[in-house]
Amino acid sequence: MNIGILGTGVVGQTIGTRLIELGHNVMLGSRLANNEKGRAWARVQGSQASHGTFAEAAKFGEILFNCTSGMGSLSALEFPSKSDLTNKVLIDVANPLDFSRGMPPTLTVSNTDSLAEQIQRMHPLLRVVKALNTMNVDVMVHPERLHGPHDVFICGNDDLAKNTVTEILTDWFGWESVIDLGDISNARGMEMVLPLWISLQRKLGTAYFNFKIVK
């Protein structure tokens, strides 16, 4: 399958590399077509990999991942043409974290709104599914690296899109437990867990952990 990833940072590169290992074709998109990180990644990955602009990656992908920094997501999503986004599933991995005032970061949007909702409002025909934003990127694509079962949350307004994302999470990445929280407004809670995640990372001295819901 052709996958378009918006963002050439460590999240986009790690997900892209995993998708290539799984046999897919991946284009990383960035603001500028000659982005050095995108070009270097594509050179190493070989023939299944390419890089281009946000608009080109959105056009290329049958499924899209938003792996831009949260503060840059909305401006990145201004570049693709509406027709290249219509009816496509976009997996929104980003968190609206503002590091400009030092550590720990704050959220640029929270409580009464979320980044995922902003993206969904901006592109009503895009099928936005929030997922994978509550763990380190290596854990996203290698959940088996933690010891014992743990959970990934998803939410979105389109049930078929959530079915697609659930298959990607389980059949491609190996997740054993996917918890569908409901419509896209549940992204508020998923994004607002980040301050706790950051406290835990500092306390535990590692990013290799995740939440498990115990009943």
Place this chain on the structure above:
Amino acid sequence: MNIGILGTGVVGQTIGTRLIELGHNVMLGSRLANNEKGRAWARVQGSQASHGTFAEAAKFGEILFNCTSGMGSLSALEFPSKSDLTNKVLIDVANPLDFSRGMPPTLTVSNTDSLAEQIQRMHPLLRVVKALNTMNVDVMVHPERLHGPHDVFICGNDDLAKNTVTEILTDWFGWESVIDLGDISNARGMEMVLPLWISLQRKLGTAYFNFKIVK
């Protein structure tokens, strides 16, 4: 030990009842001395139980629990005299949830501040420890009712106070894993997890669950 609990709702009553079972003396405090819920609870619980005003409960307790509704916590903490709060440990269980605009509730304070920090700033000599705000009240005092290990988070500026609270959680309530996140600013993350908790409660159809950190 004499314990003062601010709040006569289900959280205050449940924690109070558990503390009485454990052999302690408990006073529930409310805005009015003749609060019907406080009086009814004390009548049922017997000689170890009493009820009074917020000021009387704060004076009575060697250790205090804040079990008021989050929107009423700051005004409740205006009643006790400063001398009755000085150097005492206050376990802040409350969440600053605003239900006035319907479900799901929003947070009255979040992201750059928290209820626990507001309380700590209001009473600098009170030793505020945020704890137990991320699970149902029955799970707070009976963690063994869930299946398998799970975690309770604490934070606060006073290490000795956190040691005291950790002993209460482990030796009194039976918690096996207490994660100290650091200073009181970590209460932001602990309180901001509530929207996810509420989504999970609706999804799972039960309040009997909790978070476990898997490494």
